[in-house]
Amino acid sequence: MARILITGASGLLGINLALEAMREHEVIGIDRGRLRSAPFRVMQADFSQGTETESILESARPDWLVNCAALANLEECEKHPEQAKRLNTDLPAELAAACAKRNIKFVHLSTDAVFDGTKQGAYTEEDEPNPQIVYSQTKLDGERAVQQVNPQAIIARVNFYGWSLSGQRSLGEFFVNNLSEGKRVYGFTDVVFCPMWVNHLAQTLLAMLEKDLHGLYHVVGAQPMNKYQFGVEVARKFGLRESLIEPQSVERSGLTAKRSHNLWLSVHKLSTDLGRPLPDFSTGLDGFYTQFQQGYPQKIRSYQQA
DSSP states (O other): OOEEEEESTTSHHHHHHHHHHTTTSEEEEEESSOBOSOSSEEEEOOGGGTOOHHHHHHHHOOSEEEEOOOOOOHHHHHHOHHHHHIIIIIHHHHHHHHHHHHTOEEEEEEEGGGSOSOSSSOBOTTSOOOOOSHHHHHHHHHHHHHHHHOTTOEEEEEOEEOOOSSSOSSHHHHHHHHHHTTOOEEEESSOEEOOEEHHHHHHHHHHHHHTTOOEEEEESOSSOEEHHHHHHHHHHHHTOOGGGEEEEOGGGSOOSSOOOSBOOBOOHHHHHHHTSOOOOHHHHHHHHHHHHHTTHHHHHHTTBOO
């Protein structure tokens, strides 16, 4: 059993990773005050204010640290580039350096959006990134800073969906919430990605730590699809009206932050190093739906500070 420190513990990945990890490990979450009555120990800190990472590590004394803290809202990053740099670049470098000094295994979460989406076919870890927006640039800068100060770190480029504290943090929730209310929504036909159920991502990250991997990995779903297809799959699984999803080009969306058209990432390196294939999309969607049936979204929302 390892002691795992998880930054950003109230985020979509943070909360689900904590709940998965506590089955076999001791979990300590770092949160800026959003969590209450969580079933694991929580330390309060606000990394956007330059919290002292050294004192946190001295207090928690973890074996592993998984950095889920980030400014992940693309539009907010465009509006507040300095805050994006602080959370997506500077903080990971500080944590990675502190972990290297203490021999703490470190995992940094990056994004598939470091690529410009112009490649035909799947991107590998060897392909050169070309960020198009503030978010992806700060995340790539974070990758490089982590690698420089802590070569033994795991850097995981991810794309995931699942249930969150707010109920509004993932594309899966977006489709379920709106379609359940009979609202019409758009689904982008020209944005290809590899969605992974957040619980599968959590399980995969823990397996990577247990296997003592290090370096850069694509940790995404094994099946590429466009966002319209994803919405249709969600609608069918939940018994909702897929006709409410209108196919649209992302170029007509009016979104401030540019989206890459192709974010198909190869997971060959990861599946080879783990010695097993990654979970398939349908299994993840089944898990997402089963959680819904069992009241899991309501359960994790109960951990939120009023």
